[in-house]
Amino acid sequence: MRRIRFGKHLTVLLAMIVLMGLPSMSFAAGKTETAAGAASTATLFWAGYDGVTEDYRKGLQDAFNAVDPAYQIDIVPVPWDQMKDKLTTALAGGKPPDISIIGTRWLLEYEELGQLAEPGAYVGKATIDDIFAGAKEGVVKGKLMGLPVAAGARFMAINDRIGKGVPKTMEELREMAIAANDPPNQYGLFMVGQKNTELTEFAYYLYAAGGDFFEKKADGTFGKSTVNSAAGVKALSFMNQLANEDKVVQDGYLGMTRIQGHPMFYADKIGYVMIGAWVDSAMKQAGSTFPVTYAQIPPFAGQKSTPLIITDSIAFFSGAKNLKAAGKFVDFWYQSEWKGKFDELAGFPPITKKASTLPAFNTPMYKVMSEASVNAKGWPLIATWDQCQDQIWDAVSKVYLKLATPKEALDAAAAAIDKINNIK
Amino acid sequence: MPSSVVNPAYVNRAYKKPAVAKWKNKFKPLVIFLTMVFLLIMLFPFFVMITMMLRTSQEVYITPPRWIPQAPTLKNFVLVWSQYLLAGYFKSSAIIAIGASALNMLLSIPAAYAIARLRFRGRQVSLYLFLVVQMFSPVVVVIPLFKTFARINLLDSYIGLIVLNAVFAMAFSIWLLSGYFKSIPKEIEEAAFIDGATRFQTVIKVILPISAPGLVTTFIYTFIAAWNEFLFALSFIQNQTKMPLTLGLYRFVGRWSSQWELLTTAAFLAIIPVLVLFYAIQQRLVGGLTGGAVKG
Amino acid sequence: MAERALFAKTRFQAKESRLAYLLLLPSVACILGFMVYPLISVGLMSIFRTNRLGWLQKFAGLENYYSVMGDKEFWQITGRSILWTTLAVLSKTIFGMVIALLLNVKYFGRKIARMLFIAPWASSVPISVLLWSWVYHPQFGLLNHTLKMTGITNNPPVWLGYPLSGFIAAIWVDIWIGIPFMALVFLAGMQAIPEDLYESADMDGVNAFQKFYYITLPSIRRILQISTLLSALWTFNDFNSIYILTAGGPVNMTDILITSIYKNAFVYARFDKAAVMAIITFIILTILSSIYARHYFREEN
Structure with missing residues (x-):
């Protein structure tokens, strides 16, 4: 009998395999990636910073691995949005990386769980001393548990073609935004309306109104939530006024997260935006040509300027096995020209004395950022912050969707947050 | 009687030609038209994908958006493959x-x-x-x-x-x-x-x-x-x-x-x-x- | 002759079940090997108080269940999950069926059309959903631009900004990803229908719709059952479409059970609550499957 021509079928399959195999061979020929067979290979979870290229990651890895064959590093790129998931899984599964780049506020969470090792035991004193004292935010219970990688205060970028000058107060900003607003050609102010991973928008306005997220007890721990304070209500009412009454923010702001919305500024459509260090490289990438001025996020009238500052740290995990190699890597990275290069690519002001002398950091943006960092305030260091933050985001959304007044929404959020933190 | 093969007649009896065939012949134009409509809907994001991948980074953020890139380029392919x-x-x-x-x-x-x-x-x-x-x-x-x-x-x-x-x-x-x-x-x-x-x-x-x-x-x-x-x-x-x-x-x-x-x-x-x-x-x-x- | 057949049959049966267990051994061993521990561990987490890494701390009995089920929002989310699954599976089945019928007709370029229809399924789900978020973008998105350009509407919605439109936008993406699978499975099923069935129907002067209803549909019923059941299980647990597009927002009004499970586990680090929801999901899906299975097995006998 004549049967199915499996031969032909098989040929197709084999051809596919060869087709897919081919590129891999060319890859194998040029690879220097693996550091197998070395005495001690530390693993680093490397969160991608916009602007820090693949070439840089690979170059840094190769450079360190060439120094001493006994100590090697494997720099594993992890997308930011998935970093927490991957770390949590690895820690919960008992096989953490040696070191990882993390958001500084996660330190508290991991310290409580007994997962952290003190970097000071593995990293040379010279390296730690070279870091600016002000940047060492990763202190938990008096011990430095994380080394800063990048620290950047948020500031305001003004499109000079659209904007009407540099505002000194929030009230002035509102007037200027109204004057600059001309939809759909151009919008006065940028606003994020869709929930995303960080609560930055509300924090800008809350800090500008002199408010804070929690009351601070005498022993340094956090007490009741204060988002529904007069300052909090003022901040949210003001945001709502800009978005829904003055309508000076970009159309469709409710459907835009930060990552989707900021390009509106790069596209020369928005007068004022509160943003961070990446703006410079992002504008270059988008080919923006308009003139831009950098300034501080203004406070409300009668308040002190208090920008938001966000830092990332390197954490060492006590459950890992190659911490010594990891420490040597951090020494190498921070003390060579590689760290300065990193700061420059990522767009963040340097955190080491060594790097800060580089001419690349002598620009208007860096000046504004270092000025801002003097009075800046970070996220509250509280383990349940992600959950608290969600409650506040919900309050903001409720107000935008006209489901509640700012006062009602924030009262509900404060109550929910106190419940999360078990505070009566 | 051959020991290891099946008489094709058995197969033949149970299975005739595929159902595909001619019963829909008169609907063919309609079928092709509907296929095109569904393809248009199903492939919509891929049209977006294709127009995006042919752009330089400078042309990604423009409002109102454009379907046809002004300066089409293939350099993205080189970039993703090499870098x-x-x-x-x-x-x-x-x-x-x-x-x-x-x-x-x-x-x-x-x-x-x-x-x-x-x-x-x-x-x-x-x-x-x-x-x-x-x-x-x-x-x-x-x-x-x-x-x-x-x-x-x-x-x-x-x-x-x-x-x-x-x-x-x-x-x-x-x-x-x-x-x-x-x-x-x-x-x-x-x-x-x-x-x-x-x-x-x-x-x-x-x-x-x-x-x-x-x-x-x-x-x-x-x-x-x-x-x-x-x-x-x-x-x-x-x-x-x-x-x-x-x-x-x-x-x-x-x-x-x-x-x-x-x-x-x-x-x-x-x-x-x-x-x-x-x-x-x-x-x-x-x-x-x-x-x-x-x-x- | 008859006696010989009978004798052969009993001997055959004893051998048969031994052979059956042997054939099933590898697959069942794989499933038990990999899935038993995770399932037990989820079960344990649901009756313990866990720490922020999901490690068991203190026996809690049914406390976690009470606290989850006492929350009004949980029931809304469960209801939304069921709505989500029903709507999505129904749409996938209908669209999949129509496309399979279209692709079952011979014409020039059919092979290309088939290949193109597979595309939504052939691309990585998180990346597809990201791409959709760009398509839905209120300003840069080509969807709203096209709607305006073609005059369909001058005021297209801000898709991801509101609960209802966000839900519609997310469910469409889930449907869009699921259609090719359905179409392919139905198409494969239609290939098994012998043509003489249609030919004799032609002689009886039956119209196309009747042919579909009386020949095609009954012939692929079994495949229809299997694929809708599996699709329901997958759709119920589809996490990416909603999470990447709206993250369950605004104000959790587009959350379904699986996004809520994810949030509780990986964002809030409340693994105990997440485990409770996973167990409840399991119970709901078990009920659904056993209804299906009973139907399936009854027809079989």
């Missing part, structure tokens, strides 16, 4: 997907045959057991699985992902294949037995060829599922050289901005092998049954 080591990701994905499909077939065909053709106790229970795996999302089981894998040293290995993808696709494979095997008239098989063929020979020479569309569907399903699996790969793979494409694509999604022109380029490249594979194999899906067995 982002896409080839390595392709290799890993190919190994995982082909391995998982093969393993899946190896596990599913015997099980499906047993369920379809043999009488034994616990038949329904075993069929149900395969479904249970589908009731827990990977999100739920990823941490315990990580622990298991860490204990048996399958983290950071292709084998771990191959096995996992094969296991997660098994419910579909076994349910579909057992249905397929069952729909084959018993007489065909019995005829082969009478001809003196062993059970194994019957399966290889009669059942499998007749079930080609089912096998192809199973293969494609597992291949695609493994090719696109994200969460397990993210959690279990640390070595850069073993990362599959799904992770590679995420290299273009930044913390504050995404490189849409590169992301779409890489995503486009990632689909090509799957489509080519499907194109090559679809003949079996369609004509496998009758075209092959009858016309030979």
